[in-house]
Amino acid sequence: MSKKKSKSQLPAVKAPLIDGEQGVTSDYIGGDDLDDLLSKLTRSVEVAKASRGGLPEKIWMKRQFAIGVNDVTRVLERMPAAAVTQSGPCSSEAQTGKAPLTAPSVSLQAVLVAADCNPKWLTKHIPTLASTRQVPVLCLKDNKESSLRLGQVVNVRTALAIGVKARDSIINKAVDEALRTANLVANES
Numbered sequence: 001m002s003k004k005k006s007k008s009q010l011p012a013v014k015a016p017l018i019d020g021e022q023g024v025t026s027d028y029i030g031g032d033d034l035d036d037l038l039s040k041l042t043r044s045v046e047v048a049k050a051s052r053g054g055l056p057e058k059i060w061m062k063r064q065f066a067i068g069v070n071d072v073t074r075v076l077e078r079m080p081a082a083a084v085t086q087s088g089p090c091s092s093e094a095q096t097g098k099a100p101l102t103a104p105s106v107s108l109q110a111v112l113v114a115a116d117c118n119p120k121w122l123t124k125h126i127p128t129l130a131s132t133r134q135v136p137v138l139c140l141k142d143n144k145e146s147s148l149r150l151g152q153v154v155n156v157r158t159a160l161a162i163g164v165k166a167r168d169s170i171i172n173k174a175v176d177e178a179l180r181t182a183n184l185v186a187n188e189s
Contacts, residue, residue, distance in 0.1 A: 027139065027182075028115055028139045028140065028141040029138055029139065029140050029141070029182065030140070030141040030142055033181075034140055034141070034142055034146070034149070037138070037140075037178050038149055038150070038152070038153060040174045040177070040178065041153050041171070041174055041175070041178075042152065042153050043174075044170045044171045044173070044174035045064075045153060045154070045171060047170050048064070048169050048170050048171050057155070061154055061155065063165070063167075064164070064165055064167065064169065064171055065154055065162055065163060065164060065165060066106075066108065066161075066162070066163035066165065067154050067156060067159055067162055067163075068159060068160065068161060068162075069122055069123060069126070069160050069161045071163070072108075072111055072126060072161040072162070072163040073125070073126065073129065075106055075108055075163055075165075076108065076111075076126070076129045076130055076133055076135065076163070077129070078105060078106070079105060079106075079107055079108065079133045079135070080105065080133075081132050081133060082132060082133060082134040106165055106166075107133075107135075107165070107166045108130075108133075108135045108163040108164060108165060108166060109135070109164045109165065109166040109172055109175055109176075110135060110136045110137070110138060110163075110164050110175050110178075110179060111126060111130050111135055111136070111137045111138070111161060111162070111163045111164075112137075112138045112140060112150060112161065112162045112163075112164070113126050113127070113137055113138070113139050113140065113160070113161045114140055114146040114147040114150050114159070114160045114161070115139035115140060115141045115146065116140075116141045116142065116143070116144050116145075116146050116147075117146075117147055117160050118144070122160055123160050123161055126161055127139070135163075136179055136182075138178070138179075138182060147159060147160050150162055
């Protein structure tokens with residue numbers, strides 16, 4: 001019979017994450033850029049809330065954002081893949097003449113992910129899944145506090161991922177501006 005090794009006898013193996021494992025992008029938004037992005041988003045959410053009409057805040061937030069890893073993943077999986085969308089008349093609808101019974105498709109404009117979450121595998125799949133749907137991903141890093149700061153935008157305690165739903169609102173305009181700024185910074189590097 002062999003004895004079990006105690007934790008102190010086991011070798012500590014900690015493989016570093018390769019950029020390919022982390023996802024499509026290795027660029028992170030942090031520091032002053034993160035402060036600017038989150039303050040713009042928070043301001044745009046506050047302005048948009050004022051014009052929400054009679055909807056309760058929780059329902060209004062659900063119409064604007066996919067909040068949390070599960071919700072973001074679900075919305076991304078229900079979106080048509082980029083290659084399938086461009087294929088044309090080869091879809092199952094054209095062949096059978098019937099539309100599949102699925103929930104109405106909601107598309108995401110962008111996904112914000114807390115890159116410094118622990119464990120990292122919670123959000124590891126989102127950049128890859130988003131790239132198949134051609135949805136840009138902004139990875140946020142703030143000394144292990146980006147999930148707290150991301151949660152403040154949508155009035156929850158913490159959020160590891162937030163998907164901004166593609167609508168015609170002031171929030172989408174703020175995200176467009178942030179994407180252009182992030183793209184310019186990435187092109188300069």
